Amino acid sequence: MQLEIKDLSKTYSNGVRALKSVSLTIPQGMFGLLGPNGAGKSSLMRTIATLQEADSGSARLTGLPEGDLDVLTQKDAVRRVLGYLPQEFGVYPRVTAEAMLDHIASLKGIANSRERKEIVQGLLQKVNLYDVRKKNLGTYSGGMKQRFGIAQALIGTPRLIIVDEPTAGLDPAERNRFHNLLSEIGENTIVILSTHIVEDVTNLCSDMAIICLGEVVATGNPNDLVKDLTGKIWQKFVEKTEIDTYRKTHRVISTQLKGGKTRIHAYSDVPLADFDPVSPDLEDLYFAKITEKMEVTTV
């Protein structure tokens, strides 16, 4: 089972080119879609979730037990195998979690009320909201709402689950809980996790892509992609006032305040005088790809 996206493009009516010929092959398991604000992640997710039209290109779900699906044209059939947790997940504040899930389950076509009850109770237990199932959704914390969001996305045994920026605003404990939940469902399903938090992808995803300015700038296994950067990332601690000078002479990919000093990471194929080599991580890959793309576009 995989999702094959080919040459997907989208320009909004205000002229913004949000997707420029995006091609990606997304296998089963957790797939991380990383990109800065405005990269086009939500545009891509909404298109795959059948909520918005693309201008051109194709997206196909292949290898499903139900047969292959054209995501852009067979919208109803896709919705039956789709679980979607959007970036802005509104809840009805005066409805209980249990009643809301029951309602969504009936919208998804589960007509038998006993069957629905069983599914809803099971999901509430899975996302650890069973004890608060009779509380109104308006009383839930951010993390509880996100877990509720996952429960509704899981109704009806979806083959494709799309989760858009799920951990923004969650405290570390809630984020952990959310990660554990996602990794449990990842195995037999295609789960796309769209985020600008590199650590979420490091922790969870076996495949990934980075998008920037509507284009795919890297895709593959995170470890393999990071390995390709070995020997190319260099670091130095400098005064804050020196950063601009270094930017003029080096390809600075990131700066971070550490104990009052600023740590610079720079990209170079050859050793940089006065810099120390560092073993790269996913954050270095992310910043190397993003800064490269931005430079090419602004030059």
Ligand SMILES: Nc1ncnc2c1ncn2[C@@H]1O[C@H](COP(=O)(O)OP(=O)(O)OP(=O)(O)O)[C@@H](O)[C@H]1O
């Ligand atoms: N409905 C719309 N009409 C016009 N422009 C839009 C619309 N939706 C998004 N855009 C623009 O398209 C570009 C891509 O936005 P998109 O929301 O897909 O990015 P994103 O990577 O999800 O960013 P964020 O993390 O900020 O949500 C941005 O420049 C955004 O302003």
